[in-house]
Amino acid sequence: MxxxxxxxxxxxxxxxxxxxxxxxxAANELVLAQEKVDAKSNEITAIxxxxxxxxxxxxxxxxxxxGCQRDIYQQIKDQGGDYVVSLKGNxxxxxxxxKLYLSDxxxxxxxNENHDKGHGRIEKRVAVVSHEVDWLQxxxxxxxxxxxxxxxxxxxxxxxxxxxxxxYLSSLPLTAEQLNDxxxxxxxxxxxxxWRLDVVFNEDKACIRHDHAAENMNILRKWAxxxxxxxxxKPEQSLKSIMRRNAMSLKHLLNCVNxxxxx
Numbered sequence: 001m002x003x004x005x006x007x008x009x010x011x012x013x014x015x016x017x018x019x020x021x022x023x024x025x026a027a028n029e030l031v032l033a034q035e036k037v038d039a040k041s042n043e044i045t046a047i048x049x050x051x052x053x054x055x056x057x058x059x060x061x062x063x064x065x066x067g068c069q070r071d072i073y074q075q076i077k078d079q080g081g082d083y084v085v086s087l088k089g090n091x092x093x094x095x096x097x098x099k100l101y102l103s104d105x106x107x108x109x110x111x112n113e114n115h116d117k118g119h120g121r122i123e124k125r126v127a128v129v130s131h132e133v134d135w136l137q138x139x140x141x142x143x144x145x146x147x148x149x150x151x152x153x154x155x156x157x158x159x160x161x162x163x164x165x166x167x168y169l170s171s172l173p174l175t176a177e178q179l180n181d182x183x184x185x186x187x188x189x190x191x192x193x194x195w196r197l198d199v200v201f202n203e204d205k206a207c208i209r210h211d212h213a214a215e216n217m218n219i220l221r222k223w224a225x226x227x228x229x230x231x232x233x234k235p236e237q238s239l240k241s242i243m244r245r246n247a248m249s250l251k252h253l254l255n256c257v258n259x260x261x262x263x
Contacts, residue, residue: 001026001060001182002081003189004050004067006043007197010204012214020218021046023054024189029229031193031222036215047072056081060172062186065091068169074143077171084174084182087167094140098148098167101136102128112176121157127180131173144171151183197221200239231256 003024012018019037024030035050037043043066051061051072057080063072065088076083087095101107108128116123129149137145152165168179197203201221208214228239246253 001185003062003186005189007194009214011207013209018214021050024193026185026188029192030226048075051075070143077144082171084168084170087169102150110176112180121155124154125151125180127151127176129174129176129179146171146173149179227260230260
């Protein structure tokens with residue numbers, strides 16, 4: 001699965017801050033490629049360029065609603081891949097039609113529920129899927145559409161409960177369990193890439209602006225992030241602790257480098 005998402009690097013420009021769209025491999029927690037967004041454009045123009053850099057054969061590409069464009073998903077299919085796209089109001093009546101259709105429990109061909117507990121929160125995710133899409137295709141002509149669905153997430157944290165529902169389109173005949181897994185995996189690009197760039201490397205506070213330095217440093221941070229992932233001895237070990245021990249002990253640094261080279 002390859003997830004695409006953009007991140008603005010704050011304090012990275014005298015005018016408009018640098019915005020970069022990354023392709024994230026969830027299985028290996030690795031950035032495969034990236035494309036910067038032109039100062040006078042947005043993610044929609046950068047995504048097709050990024051897709052051309054990737055081998056999409058038998059891959060599932062996930063994106064949020066910003067990239068929800070017919071031409072983009074036709075390109076994914078032309079390159080041999082499939083898509084699961086989050087759907088919001090930027091597609092006008094398409095979002096409302098899917099929302100209205102799935103609001104009737106009789107249309108739910110498959111359902112799946114799973115639970116998570118950690119970081120002081122309890123989360124329940126309920127996914128529903130329908131493969132009845134002919135009526136939708138008649139009005140909207142979406143490329144190779146095979147299934148629609150939604151995931152409702154209910155989170156209880158510090159005694160407060162919040163609920164959010166996201167709607168999806170896919171070129172695959174997904175099961176509800178698969179939709180739940182894909183929807184959750186997509187947020188790895190936020191939690192395991194963008195969050196770490198800010199918290200571990202303090203990217204937004206770097207204030208690097210000269211020429212292409214901000215973009216180059218963004219590439220180096222992602223490269224370092226991939227390397228540090230291989231240096232972990234325990235799944236729960238933090239990357240900051242590895243960096244701290246490397247800075248304090250040459251022996252630990254050399255052991256870390258040897259482990260990375262053998263990975």
